[in-house]
Amino acid sequence: MFKSIVLVKQVPDTANITGKVMKDDGTVNRSMLPAIFNYEDKVALEFALQIKDTYGGKVIAITMGPARAADILRECLFMGADEVYAISDRKFAGADTLATSYVLSEAIKKIGDYDFIFAGRQAIDGDTAQVGPQTAEKLEIPQITYAEEILGIKDGKIKIKKKIDGGYEIVQCKMPVLITVLKGAAEPRPFQAKRIMAYKGAKTLTELEKLTEGNSLLYVDTMKHEYEERNLFIETYSADDLKVDESRCGIKGSPTKVHKVESVVLSGGSKELIEPTRDGMGILIDKLLEDRIF
Amino acid sequence: MHKNEVWVFVEQRNGKPADVSFELLSKGRKLADSMKGVLKAIVIGHDVKGIATETFKYGANEAILVDHPDLKLFRTMPYTRIMNDLIKQHNPRIILFGATVYGRDLAPRVASNTKSGLTADCTDLKISDVKYLGKDYPQLLLQIRPAFGGNIVATIITPDVHVQMATVREGVMEMHPCEKPFPVKITEVAYKPIDIDGILEVIEQHVEESKVNLKGAPIIVAGGYGLGSKENFKLLHDLAHVIGGEVAGSRAAVDAGFIGSERQVGQTGVTVRPKLYIAVGISGAIQHRAGMQEAKKIIAINTDPDAPIFGVSHYGIVGDAAQVIPLLIETYKHKLK
Incomplete structure (x- = not known):
């Protein structure tokens, strides 16, 4: 029986950017972007679910983000997570990786004991691969980054195959340990129809508040109670709930600042156009010979 | 101190x-x-x-x-x-x-x-x-x-x-x-x-001397997502073989599985400075350009005449790689062998 906590993130789909996404202060206007479940985090969740399938236990997914990040928590429930938590507060906004790892580590401490923390190696909006290791350091636990395969768990130790530059390592580590997972490590299981039916209505407090807005027949407190009864209430941890040091959260707690942002205007137009014909190729090769390339 | x-x-x-x-x-x-x-x-x-x-x-x-x-x-x-x-x-x-x-x-x-x-x-x-x-x-x-x-x-x-x-x-x-x-x-x-x-104990370590040496290659033929399939990448291998270059890819091509990540050129891959860089079906996002724009000569081949890759290229060919590359190979062989 092992308990896993999985760190998941909702990310802007950077491959499909449209409109004006950058705010004047250089941060990202996420509301302008389609938001998706960071794929490597889904693979991390799959790792945790596989451990549960084999050894039994529990899988908890947590995410730090704005209210709409609850979407991916529902998706975690659809895949098989037992419990999910939203870590959300205006005070967390604008966090860099250091401030993020601080809040996540405090949320993990509040959730309690665990054997594993899983996370994707990196998120596609920054590609930094920093939050996993930074969280592990704050929790004072070891880490295995770039995990490719779980080879087994025995005597309180997990054996992992992990990527290194030019090859791989087999490492064995005492639990608890934080593990970051590579894209190809596992195929995330599809959402289960039964679980979609069961959890599609799961809601955070903010979402319930929205429902009750402008409807005098609905009361948030009664709805919350009702959702809790039906196991559909998604707990949110705020800065107050976590009793965090606010100077270490959000933009205040972030040492890295965006000093300058330049939009990239990529213009087309080669110095010299070559016709896609046999003659064109002849001219090109002559030019390359002149350039002493060949 | x-x-x-x-x-x-x-x-x-x-x-x-x-x-x-x-x-x-x-x-x-x-x-x-x-x-x-x-x-x-x-x-x-x-x-x-x-x-x-x-x-x-x-x-x-x-x-x-x-x-x-x-x-x-x-x-x-x-x-x-x-x-x-x-x-x-x-x-x-x-x-x-x-x-x-x-x-x-x-x-x-x-x-x-x-x-x-x-x-x-x-x-x-x-x-x-x-x-x-x-x-x-x-x-x-x-x-x-x-x-x-x-x-x-x-x-x-x-x-x-x-x-x-x-x-x-x-x-x-x-x-x-x-x-x-x-x-x-x-x-x-x-x-x-x-x-x-x-x-944490390291039980085994396997490291292979990399056979890929993009950094040291004088000529690189790189393909992007625009090539559409792994099969079309074969064209690049043919061209690289004939002119003596290494094959590389953009991140999109690596993500699509057309080519291995050890051959990725760009910000999150390798930065290269070859004599000649041929970019085929690569749109030319800034991360890719960061990894290749210091090549001495750059040839871009793309069906989209507005692709940003043309902006950093010395020679641009607007056309389909499936037609252009065989022509290029044939002409090269004819002229240099």
Whole structure:
């Protein structure tokens, strides 16, 4: 029986950017972007679910983000997570990786004991691969980054195959340990129809508040109670709930600042156009010979 | 204690120094010069005094050497602790790490512990006085990197913390051996193992000498997502074979499974400076351009005449690779053989 906590993130789909996404202060206007479940985090969740399938236990997914990040928590429930938590507060906004790892580590401490923390190696909006290791350091636990395969768990130790530059390592580590997972490590299981039916209505407090807005027949407190009864209430941890040091959260707690942002205007137009014909190729090769390339 | 120390974490794998570390020393030398500071190499491993000595060829003023049998292989816990302790003791201004698997494992932990700013995968680094929110900050490290799907180039600063950390991919900075090596000054620091250092054991390690040498290839034929399939990549292999080049790909091509990640050119792949770079079906996002725009000559082949890749190319061919490449091969053979 092992308990896993999985760190998941909702990310802007950077491959499909449209409109004006950058705010004047250089941060990202996420509301302008389609938001998706960071794929490597889904693979991390799959790792945790596989451990549960084999050894039994529990899988908890947590995410730090704005209210709409609850979407991916529902998706975690659809895949098989037992419990999910939203870590959300205006005070967390604008966090860099250091401030993020601080809040996540405090949320993990509040959730309690665990054997594993899983996370994707990196998120596609920054590609930094920093939050996993930074969280592990704050929790004072070891880490295995770039995990490719779980080879087994025995005597309180997990054996992992992990990527290194030019090859791989087999490492064995005492639990608890934080593990970051590579894209190809596992195929995330599809959402289960039964679980979609069961959890599609799961809601955070903010979402319930929205429902009750402008409807005098609905009361948030009664709805919350009702959702809790039906196991559909998604707990949110705020800065107050976590009793965090606010100077270490959000933009205040972030040492890295965006000093300058330049939009990239990529213009087309080669110095010299070559016709896609046999003659064109002849001219090109002559030019390359002149350039002493060949 | 010198107030302007620039450090480079010198990575070694099985006693062999990583190229990226010497590239960073070359860059670190320039940064140290522009802030009248000193450059220090941090060398951790076993029997690595030779590597410490080599750092003076690239401009190190001093090498801090931590040499112990238990440090032969990189392991997160002891390496992190050593770095944390050294930083707290010396309070350097800048630390550079290679954006390798080990570097990306170590740097964030060290940043987390020392509450330092850390910017990943920088494509340029500069020292400059900065005015930020009405306050003057002398000699900050400008950490420049494409961000957000390549739609922007961001300059990141860490104005209010002392230690500024950055990771840089291999090949991004150029390696410049000094004309005359700096005088050797090695300071050995003792390592005392503690229990938690042994919490993770490396049971096996498999490293293959990479057969791919994009950095050293004089000619590179690179394909993008626009090629549409793995099969179409065969055209690139044919062309590379005939003209004597290596095949590479954009990140989109790697993500689509057309080609292996060890052949990825760009910000999160390898940066190359070949004599000739042929970009086929590559749109030319900023992250890709960051990895190839210093090629001596660039040929772009794309069906979209407005593709940004044409903006950095010397020769542009608007056309379908499936027709253009066989023609190019045939003409080359005809003219040169």
